[in-house]
Amino acid sequence: MKILSLLLFTCFSSFLFAQEKLTKLSAPSSPASSLLGLQPSAVLTPKSYQALETAIFSNFFNGSGKVTVPNDFSLEFTPYWTKNHQLTLEEYLFPKSQWDHIKRNSSLSLASTQNFLLGDSAATNAISWGYRTSLFFANKNDKEKVLSSKNKLNKLQLATADIMGEAQRIVQLPEVKNAEDFVDRIKARVRQSFLNAGIVPDSSKATIDTFTETILSNVLNKLPALDKSKQDDFLDAFVATLDAELATNDASFEALKSSVKERSGLSIDFAYAGMISFPTNDFQYSIVPRQSFWITPSYRFSQKANFLKVMGVFRYEWYSLDYYKHYFPQNKVYQSNVDYGLSLSAHFAKFSCQFEVVGRSSQSFTNAGTDVDGNTLYKKEAGTDLQYIGTFNYRLTDQVVLSYSLGNRFDPIVNPTNTLVSLLTLNLGFGGPTKESLDLTK
């Protein structure tokens, strides 16, 4: 009953507050989609100029060759990565200059919709375009951590490549008749490979012998029977089991992956986006009603404070007042908005939390007539607002997350005093099909 009550309360509270979305403070991954307010089901990311041409031609031209605006369309294109540069992992992670970061991270985005709703709820066509890039300043600990993970992985690779080369020879020997013979013959080489690669912390004979015996004993238990007519299958099983045993060591692929994914240091994102609206759905009549520019610095701490991340945001938006007065007469829109904010997030094993404060400053200059000399006079209108929210997440299982948000949001247009945010949500992840669950042979 308690569980049922919790579920009902969770769903009910989501319904109550889900009418107005809470947008988290973060850099836009696709500035163009962000400006249109799109959450496309898929973002096209062509990896070559030919693929880019195909993506644009197949979406923006209909069957008769006429230009059309696709619905729910989003594309992100990064010119630098259309070809190989033979970058080593070190060159990729630690470029010589910030110009390299700008080049590599420069991406162009394009988005469109047929459902850009005007003030009277009329659906119109709109296209937006954007650009983003970023700089990254790694701190000293980041470099040490990443290079240490890489060195450990390289040691592991040296050992497995060396063992596998010898395994290819041993499995062909006529005297090797079963898995036990095979493991017996390769033991000396495995021991030597572990020693040469330095993957055993203590290089004393007893330690290496114990380590080798343990690994090979576990491998032998999992190996299939040796069928001499299917030697490759046996060797594949051997490398898979050996790999699984060695992955328990510190030096693993996953450790390097996570070091690269969560690097510590200062990152600064820059993004710009503009949109073009076709309010009458006539291609000959268009207006650029809104443009935005973002700067988003973030800093991830290292070592003992590596669970902490601080992020700031500065966004400047400017609007065509004529457009909004004509097509959104009910809305109060300023000529320009400046959003600024700061967030602090912390991630632990199952628990994470984020606190953010976002301020907004808006202003407009409107025509107020002329003075006696005939000079145009302007009236300045300005407004400010503040939003602050704390969010707490607890991961119940890999697929279920319980979240609670509490704070004060921007004044909504309807019920401007209704600014309390108290939102309890239960997020269930069902996952998508995998290669294993789909029988691709059919």
Add this chain to the structure above:
Amino acid sequence: MRKVYRYKNLSYTLADDEIANFSVQFISDGTTGQTVINVPGSTDPSILDSGSTPIGNGASLRSEDTIVVSDVANIIPEEDEVRIRYFINGQLVQEHCNQVSESDRPMIILTIQFPKP
């Protein structure tokens, strides 16, 4: 995901006194790995990432097959393939390519013979 790719029955014609210089070139960006060249005899040279190493003369390489094993990883999100070229004395003997979606930790095994001219 780990996957093993094999290229068998490769050959490179080499005179008895001619030295074979083996080279590995990682074409795809951000790839890291070790290549061990298992030659007849007790000393097997290795190459970290891209590079080259002498592996012996024709006479010393003829008694058995030479087995080259590369254990490779690619972790960078911008790269969608692992592409590696193998050369002997500047001549391309094999190019390997696989999609990262198929395997981001491939193991590539070449079996090479060195017949007399």
